[in-house]
Amino acid sequence: MLHNVISAGHRVLGGIERGLLVVASIALILIAALILIEIVSRWLPVLRIPDNVIIVRQLMVVSIACSLGWVTGRDGHIAIDLLFQHMTPRQQRACRGLALVCGLVMAVPLVVWIAGDVGALYASQSFYFGELKLPEWPVRTAFLFGLLSLTARLCLQLASLLAGSDDPVPSDAGHKG
Secondary structure, three states, X not given: OHHHHHHHHHHHHHHXXXXXXXXXXXXXXXXXXXXXXXXXXXXXXXXXXXXXXXXXXXXHHXXXXXXXXXXXXXXXXXXOOOOHHHOOHHHHHHHHHHHHHHHHHHHHHHHHHHHHHHHHHHHHOOXXXXXXXXXXXXXXXXXXXXXXXXXXXXXXXXXXXXXXXXXXXOHHHOOOO
């Protein structure tokens, strides 16, 4: 029963992560387009986009944050496995568990802090300096969703590990074990 719940959680979260990955991909495409327009606008000033640097910075935050859960779900973070490969399976499980707990210790306070920050920014209607007066809360909201997906993925992986799975990464995630 627990394995079915965990599998369902992986499927649901996988769908959410794929949606966030689409958002991250669109943000990267927009970054490339804005940089291209900025380069071309040096010769054609008519194409100038105000606050281009602010927009690119904020889109970079969106692209990174919205892909965190998806990358974590596929075990895609940079790792050096020299020592890990020489450990016993029990030691590897302990290291995975420790890494997941450390990730949660980092992620949960960040989620709480960013959630409060998003609420405060929305209530105060804070804007970035610049010609367009872009509101700050949409980017922070995307950052919050990215951190929420990361936190949920870490929780699911920890639950999988505690439920007895040798590999907390779901088999349908494209992980090569």
